[in-house]
Amino acid sequence: MxxxxxxxxxxxxxxxxxxxxxxxxxxxxxxxxxxxxxxxxxxxxxxxxxxxxxxxVERAPAPPLRATVMEAPPNMLVLKTAPGYAQIVGVMVDRAVGMEGVAGTIAGDDTVFIAVKHPSRLGEVREQLEQSLRLLP
Incomplete structure (x- = not known):
């Protein structure tokens, strides 16, 4: 046994x-x-x-990741998420394939600042980010 x-x-x-x-x-x-x-x-x-x-004991299923993204012109996005998730989301954004418009991220506890390389692509990068977040469990 x-x-x-x-x-x-x-x-x-x-x-x-x-x-x-x-x-x-x-x-x-x-x-x-x-x-x-x-x-x-x-x-x-x-x-x-x-x-x-x-x-x-039964393990409770992980709650779905909830996040909101808002634009902060001219070239910033602000992502708000649950406490403790910002750093992992920031790393995911930094490593995401197909998000070439992202210059980098700065993450706190529940907020991620995302710098977009070109202000003209702010909306496009926001859409890509929101689509990526929908794919998460």
């Missing part, structure tokens, strides 16, 4: 309140994971301590 199966079986059969207890039960069955290995397996299996005991 592999470690993951043993962990899930033991959690189902016992009310385990401490990782050390789980580790001892696994050792009794011939498994000897280190504490760090056990923690990694628990995380991968979506096992968390809930109401004082370890149990498997």
């Amino acid at each position: 592999d470690l993951d199966e043993a962990i899930l079986r033991l959690l189902e059969a016992n009310e385990i309140t401490d990782q050390a207890v789980l580790q001892q039960l696994l050792e009794n069955e011939g498994q000897a994971p280190s504490q760090s290995t056990l923690s990694r397996h628990l995380k991968r299996l979506s096992v968390q301590k809930v109401n004082g005991r370890y149990q498997r």
Whole structure:
């Protein structure tokens, strides 16, 4: 039996309140994971301590990325997104294929400033950006 199966079986059969207890039960069955290995397996299996005991929890689906883009003439776009997403969106814009009109980005926590190389292409780049954002899950 592999470690993951043993962990899930033991959690189902016992009310385990401490990782050390789980580790001892696994050792009794011939498994000897280190504490760090056990923690990694628990995380991968979506096992968390809930109401004082370890149990498997359902992962909530990631919320869809919501973003708005507005023009700031003559050559800037301002993208507003949820807190914590601006930097990854900025990197995605910087690396996007087909968005040659972008000079670069500066990202904070929930805002990305996008410099457009030519003011005459501001609307075009905005449309490309909005289309790219619609393709994200």
